[in-house]
Amino acid sequence: MKLLLFFFLLHFQNSLSQILLPPNTTGYACNPNQTTPSCQTYAFFTAMGPNQLDLANISDIFSVSRPMIAKPSNLTSVTSPLVPNQPLFIPLTCTCNKANTTTNLSYAKLNYTIKKGDTFYLVSTDLYHNLTTYQSVEIVNPTLVPTNLDIGQEVIFPIFCKCPTQTQLQNQVNYLISYVFQPLDNVSSIASRFGSTTKAIVDANGDNIRPLDTIFVPVSRLPVLTQPTPTSVPLGQRSTERKGKVIGLGIGLGVCGIFLILMGGFWAYRESLWKKRADGKDKYIDRTRSSKRNDQVEVSLMADVSDCLDKYKVYRIEELNEATDSFDERCLIQGSVYKGYMDGKHYAIKKMKWNACEELKILQKVNHGNLVMLEGFCIDSNNANCYLVYEYLENGSLYTRLHESKTERLSWRTRLQIAIDIANGLQYIHEHTRPRVVHKDIKSSNILLDAQMRAKIANFGLAKSGCNAITMHIVGTQGYIAPEYLSDGVVSTKMDVFSFGVVLLELISGREAVDENGKALWVEFYENFNGDVEKHKHKLKGFIDDFLLKESISTDNVMNIMSIAIACLHKDPSKRPSMVDIVYALCKSDDLFTDISQDGFSPRQVIAR
Incomplete structure (x- = not known):
């Protein structure tokens, strides 16, 4: 009995130590005999958290378009909301990059703009779900100080990936899917899920796979992901189920409400008499401050494009709203470009946050028949938006x-x-x-x-x-x-x-x-x-x-x-x-x-x- 207990404890200790071993944190070396310096591959990603249930948000953090995610992920729509834990395939351009004098690391370069509260660790774990690590971010950004990051600073986040070797290509391995090994995973279940084999995964990653390691699953083609179907309870059924609760709750609230209305009415009447003057004064002050802020924003934005004022027409936001029916989706051409009608002509109106200064500076230098002509622009100081108004080309892209x-x-x-x-x-x-x-x-x-x-x-x-x-x-x-x-x-x-x-x-x-x-x-x-x-x-x-x-x-x-x-x-x-x-x-x-x-x-x- 003691002998059995000893072996059980030994096995438990080995298993526990395996779980507690830290994952690979510094990145993965390039395959020594890969055929090209870069390749197209995919990462398996699970949508989690309220900010990742919109495909547009995920496409932004991975710098790819929504259709490029939707197609390999077997999604029927690029606009429908995702559900928690929905699986996705994210396309990556994987390259072999020189990390130092002795090591070449394999990863996809993703550029991320630091926001308030961001750290290398939080972005790596919460946003990219451990497809990279904060240690590897430090390695590929040697000039940045992790404890002194500025909002708006551009940082490269290396998403771990690998390209197939010559031998793997000969064995019909076209992709090595990047997958973060979870604590409850085992190699055989992953092989079954992706249509690979246990041997192929072990050959590609070794047999010392630890939780939160990024492993590379060899496949000849992408498996078809089974996507969840949103379910909803019919309206009539919901109404029937809640009918009794609503009636009972309504009676109770009604009695309390009458009493509160009587008491509150008297109190509100008294308070309104002396607050009227103060409210009027505060509203005047708020309007004045808001107007000053908007004026400051507009002056600042206009100063950035002062060289363009005499070359292009400056539109009012009211004109663009009228031209596009307040930027209705029916006027959307593609991306953030809308079709608008002004002064008897159609225009293509590009809506963007205020980052058009460089584009305007370049456009004012060029004038050629094979470049789309910029007709004018508009600055919306209330939202710090900029709109570029281009000639409209009838036959599209x-x-x-x-x-x-x-x-x-x-x-x-x-x-x-x-x-x-x-x-x-x-x-x-x-x-x-x-x-x-x-x-x-x-x-x-x-x-x-x-x-x-x-x-x-x-x-x-x-x-x-x-x-x-x-x-x-x-x-x-x-x-x-x-x-x-x-x-x-x-x-x-x-x-x-x-x-x-x-x-x-x-x-x-x-x-x-x-x-x-x-x-x-x-x-x-x-x-x-x-x-x-x-x-x-x-x-x-x-x-x-x-x-x-x-x-x-x-x-x-x-x-x-x-x-x-x-x-x-x-x-x-x-x-x-x-x-x-x-x-x-x-x-x-x-x-x-x-x-x-x-x-x-x-x-x-x-x-x-």
């Missing part, structure tokens, strides 16, 4: 035309003209502004089409004046971000060239920049063609948009445009062409035969032959 329109498809000639228009717009901001402007968010949804299907570049909200800089604040859209910017924060005009190459692939293939499994189009393109279209010409038909194949377009012409895309997507930014060369190549696309090599391409040299 290129994204909508390529990926959502089922009837009005774009011909090859139209697509080629759109590519030239985009390239002309980029050439202008890269070559004809001082300092040069980098757009930083070139994508098909930021390309708008007018009545003649001519393209204009929109949304300079992330644009930067000046280039060849380093930033820790990584922003952009998954699938379009240049590798050097993602890994090192290098801002240059060549990152716009890379994004333009992705848009070219969209125009050719009709596919989205990121597929439903989170794989980037440019990655698939490189895997299929390996930088040499001529050598893999037999794969062209499988890549070109089926609609274009019906046009019997010239294969050589398409190959020329694909060759330009390959050059734009060169992993070495110094070997990507400039927009001047790209415009020249596109305009000569009918008879251009480009020569692609490891050093990029030079259209002028090729044509000179």
Whole structure:
């Protein structure tokens, strides 16, 4: 009996010590033989707390759009409220980052703005649910002092993730899902839940998994999450169940209420006589103070854009409210952009919190037919909101035309003209502004089409004046971000060239920049063609948009445009062409035969032959 008790206590002690062991806090090293420096993957996230039952809030903290979460998470709506403990898959761009001279850590960079009361620990645990740790936040933000954080300060939070190794890819492992191991979890239950195997999980993570460790679950494809169905009790049933309670409570309250009304009425009458004067005086003081505060806010905001006052029309908020029916959802175009009608014309009105100063400063420097024109702006001092009023383009975004329109498809000639228009717009901001402007968010949804299907570049909200800089604040859209910017924060005009190459692939293939499994189009393109279209010409038909194949377009012409895309997507930014060369190549696309090599391409040299 004593022997049995001894073994039981020994087993209990081992189990307890395993539970009490601290999780991995410093992060996870990159896989030594992963095939690429970055990959698209997912993190398993459970919506908890009142602030995380809105998909918009979750998309904000992870810097992705709501549809990018809804699609892999098997959600039928992006606007319906979530329920507590609702499971979600969050898309991540996982990169291998140099932490110090000896260690490379694998994580997704998420930028978070410090709010009142925030600490590295609270944000890591409460907001990101232990998908990172405060120790790792300190490692990747070595210049910040955790005990002296300022409100509004930008901090990188490293969300733990990993990319598959060459061996895992050969074994059909396409994703390593980041999952925080809970105290009551076991490896076999996780394997069953995600459609993996116990052996695969142990092989990927070792057999010393501790609670709150982030583990990486190998899967060939994302499992279909079973989402809860909101239930509600019929109105008639609720009324019947509560009828008796309401009647009884009503009688009791009625008796008490009559007595209280009589007593309160007399008291209120007496109090109102002497408070009338004081209330009038206080209201006058409040109105005066409020007016002064609003005037101060407006003066401050107007001072920020004083250079723009003589170039753009300054609208009143009442005009914009009337134009958009008080910003009714029926006028919503996308995001925070509304369609408004003023002075006999339609406008696109972008509503935003006061962060438009830089965008206005950049827009006042540019004026080109392939850039969406800013007509004016408005400052609402009551709410510190800013509204940018743009020209309205009738045919919407290129994204909508390529990926959502089922009837009005774009011909090859139209697509080629759109590519030239985009390239002309980029050439202008890269070559004809001082300092040069980098757009930083070139994508098909930021390309708008007018009545003649001519393209204009929109949304300079992330644009930067000046280039060849380093930033820790990584922003952009998954699938379009240049590798050097993602890994090192290098801002240059060549990152716009890379994004333009992705848009070219969209125009050719009709596919989205990121597929439903989170794989980037440019990655698939490189895997299929390996930088040499001529050598893999037999794969062209499988890549070109089926609609274009019906046009019997010239294969050589398409190959020329694909060759330009390959050059734009060169992993070495110094070997990507400039927009001047790209415009020249596109305009000569009918008879251009480009020569692609490891050093990029030079259209002028090729044509000179």
